[in-house]
């Protein structure tokens with residue numbers, strides 16, 4: 001009896017304690033935290049419903065983040081999904097965070113990807129870890145309707161204006177000077193005469209900024225340093241988790257934001273100085289925009305964006321072109337002979353050093369009269385412009401995917417990994433081999449579409465400059481720029497592969513890592529430079 005009384009007294013005391021604990025602020029706070037966490041995780045894990053005709057979802061995904069492979073092993077992920085999808089429609093769906101993405105693989109759907117007017121390139125850029133530069137809403141200067149034709153946005157229209165023959169011819173001597181000075185600097189205070197090809201992006205960057213913005217940010221050392229610091233961040237910082245969780249602040253995200261703000265500040269300062277009464281006038285792209293009365297905020301956005309966009313592919317291709325020239329002496333020699341022939345045909349001072357005679361070559365020859373060099377450029381572009389290309393269906397209407405009963409739903413992203421074309425052995429036999437001759441008439445295996453469709457139904461498989469509604473808008477200048485770099489580089493030096501101390505590296509290999517998660521950061525490589533005049 002006494003024992004029973006004791007027990008019930010203990011139970012009463014315990015339940016009283018429980019009551020006190022349950023009402024305590026610690027318990028209430030803890031419960032609220034757990035409930036909050038559960039709701040947050042369920043919110044993250046919840047995915048919006050998708051259109052019933054969306055392609056089937058792949059299984060290679062994790063909760064909340066979605067398909068990590070898309071970001072961390074882009075080609076292996078794509079290839080595995082494409083192989084699985086081929087058994088059905090050829091299309092597949094996957095999640096990146098809460099975003100629904102559609103992958104397409106057939107030739108006919110590739111045509112759709114490149115040609116459909118509602119599939120926008122700039123809006124698609126927000127999906128890529130290197131392009132996490134465009135935050136929604138995409139700025140007005142990228143909105144179609146400003147002009148007619150393909151390049152119908154303010155941004156593209158101005159970019160075309162700055163690649164006219166008049167503008168290029170006006171700038172040509174200054175641009176040649178940039179290359180020559182940049183290459184001369186490589187052997188100053190450099191007793192081993194070693195250079196690292198990935199570092200050449202700075203030379204490319206200067207030329208782009210001079211031609212497409214203003215000489216001031218190249219010639220003024222302080223401005224140049226500010227713009228280079230911001231450009232370096234935008235070109236070489238990746239924000240993979242911000243693609244999956246766009247709201248999550250991260251160090252790289254913050255750095256990119258700050259870099260853009262720094263460029264916006266530079267642009268605003270330049271404009272404001274020029275708008276002051278009595279301010280000096282310049283003969284450059286910025287002055288053209290001011291004289292036309294373009295909106296101040298549009299000009300600022302144009303400058304901030306072009307500084308990044310113009311040098312992304314161009315910086316990578318330039319670095320690889322130099323590396324390739326050093327690794328393939330037979331191609332270096334063929335291009336060198338082509339340069340000597342052009343000089344021979346145009347020079348008015350045959351006794352001057354070769355590098356001085358280059359200024360006699362007319363611009364149209366630099367653009368279209370160096371076919372061997374262009375073969376090398378095309379082959380380099382095939383290998384290095386191989387990664388996920390993305391578009392956003394900017395309308396609310398679903399787009400039917402040809403050859404299937406499936407759609408790209410409205411406001412949904414669509415992806416095509418260009419490696420599928422560029423490294424397809426049926427189109428490019430022995431695809432890892434640097435083989436410029438494959439682009440010569442009579443070969444061009446890539447013109448034969450392997451899927452039995454006629455060529456009128458599909459676009460060309462030559463994707464180096466892109467195609468359809470969004471081909472490279474900097475193609476004219478981009479080609480001329482690469483030609484200038486290589487012509488000066490070979491006229492001034494003989495190039496050979498070496499290690500970082502300058503010792504010959506006969507085992508140096510040119511290898512494109514198709515699965516790179518950072519395609520704009522080049523693998524390390526070194527070249528030894530021997531001045532030509534010593535030969």
Ligand code: HEM
Pocket residue numbers: 121122156159212309310311313314317381385389390463464465466467469470471472473474475477478479482
């Ligand atoms: C060798 C150098 C270059 C290569 C290989 C290259 C390649 C490409 C490719 C493949 C695309 C299409 C991407 C896609 O379909 O998703 C593209 C687009 C673009 N490129 Fe280039 N590019 C180069 C240089 C340049 C330069 C120097 C500029 C600026 C002057 C530039 C401006 C652009 C722009 C603005 C677009 C987007 C066009 C649009 O929105 O419709 N590119 N480029």
